[in-house]
Amino acid sequence: LGRRINSAVNDLTRSSTLDEKAFEEMIKEICNALISADVNIKLVSTLRNSIKKTVNFKELPPAANKKRLIQKAVFDELVRLVDPHAEPFKPKKGKSNVIMFVGLQGAGKTTSCTKLARWYQARGFKACLVCADTFRAGAFDQLKQNATKAKIPYYGSLTQTDPVVVAREGVEQFRKERFEIIIVDTSGRHRQEQDLFDEMVQIQAAVKPDQTIMVLDATIGQQAESQAQAFKDAADFGAIIITKTDGAAAGGGAISAVAATHTPIVFIGTGEHMLDMERFAPQSFVSKLLGMGDMQGLMEHVQSLKLDQKDTMKHIAEGVFTVRDLRDQLQNIGKMGPLSKIGGMIPGLSNMMQNMDDEDGSMKLKRMICICDSMTLKELDSDGKMFVEQPTRMTRVARGSGTSVREVEELLTQHRTMAGMAKNVKGGYHPKHDTPAFG
Ligand code: GDP
Ligand code: MG
Numbered sequence: 001l002g003r004r005i006n007s008a009v010n011d012l013t014r015s016s017t018l019d020e021k022a023f024e025e026m027i028k029e030i031c032n033a034l035i036s037a038d039v040n041i042k043l044v045s046t047l048r049n050s051i052k053k054t055v056n057f058k059e060l061p062p063a064a065n066k067k068r069l070i071q072k073a074v075f076d077e078l079v080r081l082v083d084p085h086a087e088p089f090k091p092k093k094g095k096s097n098v099i100m101f102v103g104l105q106g107a108g109k110t111t112s113c114t115k116l117a118r119w120y121q122a123r124g125f126k127a128c129l130v131c132a133d134t135f136r137a138g139a140f141d142q143l144k145q146n147a148t149k150a151k152i153p154y155y156g157s158l159t160q161t162d163p164v165v166v167a168r169e170g171v172e173q174f175r176k177e178r179f180e181i182i183i184v185d186t187s188g189r190h191r192q193e194q195d196l197f198d199e200m201v202q203i204q205a206a207v208k209p210d211q212t213i214m215v216l217d218a219t220i221g222q223q224a225e226s227q228a229q230a231f232k233d234a235a236d237f238g239a240i241i242i243t244k245t246d247g248a249a250a251g252g253g254a255i256s257a258v259a260a261t262h263t264p265i266v267f268i269g270t271g272e273h274m275l276d277m278e279r280f281a282p283q284s285f286v287s288k289l290l291g292m293g294d295m296q297g298l299m300e301h302v303q304s305l306k307l308d309q310k311d312t313m314k315h316i317a318e319g320v321f322t323v324r325d326l327r328d329q330l331q332n333i334g335k336m337g338p339l340s341k342i343g344g345m346i347p348g349l350s351n352m353m354q355n356m357d358d359e360d361g362s363m364k365l366k367r368m369i370c371i372c373d374s375m376t377l378k379e380l381d382s383d384g385k386m387f388v389e390q391p392t393r394m395t396r397v398a399r400g401s402g403t404s405v406r407e408v409e410e411l412l413t414q415h416r417t418m419a420g421m422a423k424n425v426k427g428g429y430h431p432k433h434d435t436p437a438f439g
Helices: 002-014 019-038 041-054 065-084 109-119 139-149 163-176 193-207 223-235 252-261 282-289 295-303 310-318 323-336 338-345 360-371 385-389 392-401 405-426
Strands: 097-102 125-130 179-185 211-217 241-245 265-270 277-279
Touching: 019 041, 019 405, 041 252, 065 252, 065 282, 097 109, 097 193, 109 139, 109 179, 109 193, 109 211, 109 241, 109 265, 109 277, 125 139, 125 163, 163 179, 163 193, 179 193, 179 223, 193 223, 211 223, 211 252, 223 252, 241 252, 241 323, 277 323, 323 360, 323 405, 385 392, 392 405
Parallel strands: 097 179, 097 211, 125 179, 211 241, 241 265
Antiparallel strands: 265 277
């Protein structure tokens, strides 16, 4: 999708006459690209109108950077669509917060349950899991295995076949034991769809969740919208987790699902491992959807500054990007000029630093560099995977740098984003014709 939109924009800037007809053509091409990325047609048409309104072609001053303006309009509109500006659920410490998961079989509920429990556990909550999927054989075993690996207490039954009973008993027991996060996993398949929805409503009534989360698979495309709507009608949910965003899916369906149900995405699943979950950030989600991140522009800028970049440039050319490369980049960014300008060129960073002024931004940079400096040489020269394999490394680095595990995670996410970009650079794109110029 990003490639297609970029090439539409590039065509416009390449054509010698920047007339209104070329502009119309370009908007049409962008809209087609969005539709083929599974964004709902009605949404796309709304988007088309807002872009036209935002970029009033006739009134643009001749010297305006039309390309940038159009890119920004597309970006802002998409961000607006996935950001419903609803306050996310905040569990209360010292209280039992019940979170119930719903979604179709295979969406990633059981996996995401464990990820979320671990996420809260790492933040000092006493978390546990209840398996109320009595429909699928082996469902309890799967949850048990996940939970055991993550050292999370769990509840389930091999003999009780009524999921409502298991859910009620499990939640009751964990409430008594003063667990703070009680996550209830449910079944996603029945002989009849209505049975599934009835069961959900009954479990909701039995455990009275403080939050219900719908899990949606990013790879289901256009179906995401109707699926989310059907669940919303049957058993209201207050948040969405999108899984499998690490796959080839364009993710447009997720945008449609959010827009249709006016429900915020809270997390995204980025892999099968327990730590492969990130807080949802509208700007970086849309950046990824659009294939943005101006790695090429950043490289040119860096080169023009004649900073000592030999290693990093060589690494990027080879498709490698170590944590130390990130550290060097962060340090250079400080020298490169106002963060408000530079940050936007770097995928991920612009999102992290939104709403920060240049002073806050440079404080943030310093903290990130400090995190790197608290790593061992082995960690610094690695691809960052060892932190995923041994999460205690994060705790140690956080302590050493006087920051938090969340900030270390954030830095590693930033690293992954840039390493991914480096891989793409190596993947042979052709700067002349295929510049990922969003930013
Ligand atoms: P459930 O039926 O909704 O409980 O789904 P599961 O949690 O059992 O997940 C179904 C499959 O999707 C499993 O093979 C998971 O490993 C996989 N899965 C779940 N989340 C992700 C994700 O974010 N990325 C990838 N690549 N796979 C995922
Ligand atoms: Mg399951």
